[in-house]
Amino acid sequence: MSDNTILDVKKLSTHFFTENGVVKAVNDVSFSVSEGQTVCIVGESGCGKSVTAMSIMRLIEDPPGKIVDGEILFQDKDLIHASKKDLRRLRGNDISMIFQEPMSSLNPVLTIGEQITEPLFEHRLLTKKQAKQEAIKLIELVGIGRSNEIFHSYPHQLSGGMLQRIMIAIALSCDPLLLIADEPTTALDVTIQAQILELLKEIKEERNMSMLLITHDLGVVAEVADYVVVMYAGKVIEQGSVLDIFKDPKHPYTQGLLQSKPVLNQRKKRLYSIPGQVPNLIDLKPSCYFYDRCEHRMSICGGSIPEKMEVDDNHQVACWLYEKEEVRT
Amino acid sequence: MEETTVQTEHMAKYRKSNLWKQVFRRLVKNKMAMTGLGFLIFIFVFCMIGPFFSPYANGGVDAININQPPSAEHWLGTDALGRDVLTRLMEAGRISLTVGLGAMVMSVFIGTLLGVLAGFYQGIVDQIIMRTADVLMTIPGLPLLFIMAAVMSEWKVPAENRLYIVMVMLSIVGWSGLARLVRSQILSLREREYMHATESLGLRDRRKLFVHLLPNIVPLLIVVGTLSVGGAILSESVLSYFGLGVVPPTASWGNMINAANSLIDFQNRPWLWIPPGVAIFLTVISINLLGDGLRDAIDPKMKSR
Ligand SMILES: Nc1ncnc2c1ncn2[C@@H]1O[C@H](COP(=O)(O)OP(=O)(O)OP(=O)(O)O)[C@@H](O)[C@H]1O
Ligand code: SF4
Numbered sequence: 001m002s003d004n005t006i007l008d009v010k011k012l013s014t015h016f017f018t019e020n021g022v023v024k025a026v027n028d029v030s031f032s033v034s035e036g037q038t039v040c041i042v043g044e045s046g047c048g049k050s051v052t053a054m055s056i057m058r059l060i061e062d063p064p065g066k067i068v069d070g071e072i073l074f075q076d077k078d079l080i081h082a083s084k085k086d087l088r089r090l091r092g093n094d095i096s097m098i099f100q101e102p103m104s105s106l107n108p109v110l111t112i113g114e115q116i117t118e119p120l121f122e123h124r125l126l127t128k129k130q131a132k133q134e135a136i137k138l139i140e141l142v143g144i145g146r147s148n149e150i151f152h153s154y155p156h157q158l159s160g161g162m163l164q165r166i167m168i169a170i171a172l173s174c175d176p177l178l179l180i181a182d183e184p185t186t187a188l189d190v191t192i193q194a195q196i197l198e199l200l201k202e203i204k205e206e207r208n209m210s211m212l213l214i215t216h217d218l219g220v221v222a223e224v225a226d227y228v229v230v231m232y233a234g235k236v237i238e239q240g241s242v243l244d245i246f247k248d249p250k251h252p253y254t255q256g257l258l259q260s261k262p263v264l265n266q267r268k269k270r271l272y273s274i275p276g277q278v279p280n281l282i283d284l285k286p287s288c289y290f291y292d293r294c295e296h297r298m299s300i301c302g303g304s305i306p307e308k309m310e311v312d313d314n315h316q317v318a319c320w321l322y323e324k325e326e327v328r329t
Numbered sequence: 330m331e332e333t334t335v336q337t338e339h340m341a342k343y344r345k346s347n348l349w350k351q352v353f354r355r356l357v358k359n360k361m362a363m364t365g366l367g368f369l370i371f372i373f374v375f376c377m378i379g380p381f382f383s384p385y386a387n388g389g390v391d392a393i394n395i396n397q398p399p400s401a402e403h404w405l406g407t408d409a410l411g412r413d414v415l416t417r418l419m420e421a422g423r424i425s426l427t428v429g430l431g432a433m434v435m436s437v438f439i440g441t442l443l444g445v446l447a448g449f450y451q452g453i454v455d456q457i458i459m460r461t462a463d464v465l466m467t468i469p470g471l472p473l474l475f476i477m478a479a480v481m482s483e484w485k486v487p488a489e490n491r492l493y494i495v496m497v498m499l500s501i502v503g504w505s506g507l508a509r510l511v512r513s514q515i516l517s518l519r520e521r522e523y524m525h526a527t528e529s530l531g532l533r534d535r536r537k538l539f540v541h542l543l544p545n546i547v548p549l550l551i552v553v554g555t556l557s558v559g560g561a562i563l564s565e566s567v568l569s570y571f572g573l574g575v576v577p578p579t580a581s582w583g584n585m586i587n588a589a590n591s592l593i594d595f596q597n598r599p600w601l602w603i604p605p606g607v608a609i610f611l612t613v614i615s616i617n618l619l620g621d622g623l624r625d626a627i628d629p630k631m632k633s634r
């Protein structure tokens with residue numbers, strides 16, 4: 001699987017330099033996405049999921065943000081040192097992104113058609129007529145009828161679910177290799193959520209596209225993920241195949257997440273909430289960041305940060321509980 | 330099947346124009362704005378077409394009939410060179426309206442371009458543009474125009490081309506206010522999520538600016554542009570009155586009033602200065618009424634967005 005890796009993120013650290021101090025939003029995060037694979041990043045609000053995605057797209061605003069360390073390789077191209085021009089060619093073309101809020105992600109004064117055709121002009125250099133035909137096809141592809149009428153309408157004339165379909169159409173317009181979806185269903189109501197997810201899944205399979213899906217909905221993870229990355233306070237605390245994570249979660253945090261509902265193929269709105277608070281990302285102590293909320297904490301946990309270690313094939317966890325095990329065997 | 334697609338096509342077109350139709354409907358309901366618009370249409374037709382029906386067109390000098398009061402042949406009398414004042418009023422209107430519109434177009438163009446660049450690129454570009462605008466705004470407009478006009482008088486520009494010089498001067502003085510407004514709109518627009526989305530689509534700056542940002546500021550441009558025509562006409566009149574704008578023999582409303590600058594003319598020959606004065610006054614008022622009406626008609630839509 002790893003020989004057709006599309007995206008390789010190695011030891012990525014993205015910090016925000018604010019007045020109150022350095023926010024370590026993403027801290028030593030590594031994972032990879034291979035061809036046709038769906039990787040899900042899960043975690044509570046504020047754990048750095050979006051910042052990870054934005055770092056990959058190189059959309060972190062500098063200042064205040066900065067990728068301070070690590071490597072991002074997309075098809076062996078180094079994105080961190082890529083030129084502006086190269087990035088522009090890549091975005092919307094090889095890597096596309098869809099956002100949480102479809103309502104505000106479209107320009108209110110431009111028609112849907114005008115917005116779908118833009119990347120086609122920009123990256124595929126189509127003529128006006130070709131672009132229109134292509135746009136109509138895309139609108140139909142994402143499951144909206146009356147494509148001609150939709151082409152000429154304005155965003156405020158469509159529902160949230162339809163707009164998210166349009167966003168997907170725009171993202172797909174240049175046949176990307178990787179689609180990054182940052183909580184694409186959070187702003188929609190439940191029945192629409194399922195439809196959008198189904199659509200993404202279908203299209204992904206049809207095109208053998210890779211997908212990096214960000215969510216805090218474990219139901220979504222169970223439904224679409226091949227591989228899961230669990231983040232906590234800017235760090236990856238566990239990662240593994242979807243089966244490993246659901247059947248045999250190792251980290252106390254993951255276990256907590258799954259505690260109330262570890263059943264596959266069943267959907268739930270919110271994460272089971274673990275008592276306690278996410279630590280402030282500004283002054284993190286050199287301890288396990290989950291220390292305050294962990295039921296299994298030991299003395300060592302309060303004194304040093306656990307390293308990520310392999311507990312199984314392709315299943316890694318950062319927790320002192322397993323360090324001992326590893327040392328023993 | 331065929332029919333339904335035609336129908337939906339039609340519906341979409343209807344909706345597309347709907348936004349502007351709403352604005353238009355609201356504008357039509359505004360009596361003041363419509364009065365202004367009505368008068369503007371009248372003055373426009375009057376000035377542009379009127380001279381074709383006048384037997385005195387092209388400034389025929391008539392040494393026998395100088396300074397005649399209004400009569401059946403000369404409805405508004407004649408001036409010191411025996412020219413028909415009514416005809417001259419129309420010809421002057423052509424010039425004054427042209428200068429007003431031309432200056433507006435130029436200053437809207439400059440102001441929009443610089444405002445968009447400043448707001449979008451920020452940093453040093455913004456600094457240079459906005460500091461220049463600040464300087465222009467702290468110097469009162471008229472003295473600045475006088476100085477520029479005095480300098481330009483040295484260049485010996487032929488009288489018939491003076492109006493272009495005046496347009497350029499007015500737009501140099503006039504762009505800064507609009508640039509400021511445009512810049513602040515762009516600053517807030519560029520933080521909208523859909524602008525971040527354009528970044529993630531890898532669009533060129535040119536597309537972001539002209540496809541995404543510009544349509545959002547069109548309402549602002551329409552309102553400010555309309556209102557600025559009035560200001561430009563006024564400034565032109567003042568300059569021409571002082572002999573620094575459009576100079577005779579080319580007529581403008583401003584230099585027509587200048588013809589009555591002696592006390593004797595002022596007291597005894599009111600037909601020389603009242604018509605151009607009234608024309609300036611009514612035109613500027615009408616433009617302001619229309620501009621305010623447009624703003625009111627456009628605003629609610631901008632709010633609902
Ligand atoms: N521009 C910024 N300046 C300072 N801090 C920031 C900035 N952007 C993000 N952060 C910080 O980075 C951390 C991670 O944010 P991120 O948006 O990645 O969270 P998330 O996991 O996507 O959460 P959510 O589920 O709510 O979307 C947060 O603590 C946030 O405060
Ligand atoms: S390292 Fe310690 S505190 Fe952290 S999760 Fe593991 S057991 Fe709990």
Ligand SMILES: [Mg+2]
Pocket residue numbers: 049050051182
């Ligand atoms: Mg987020």
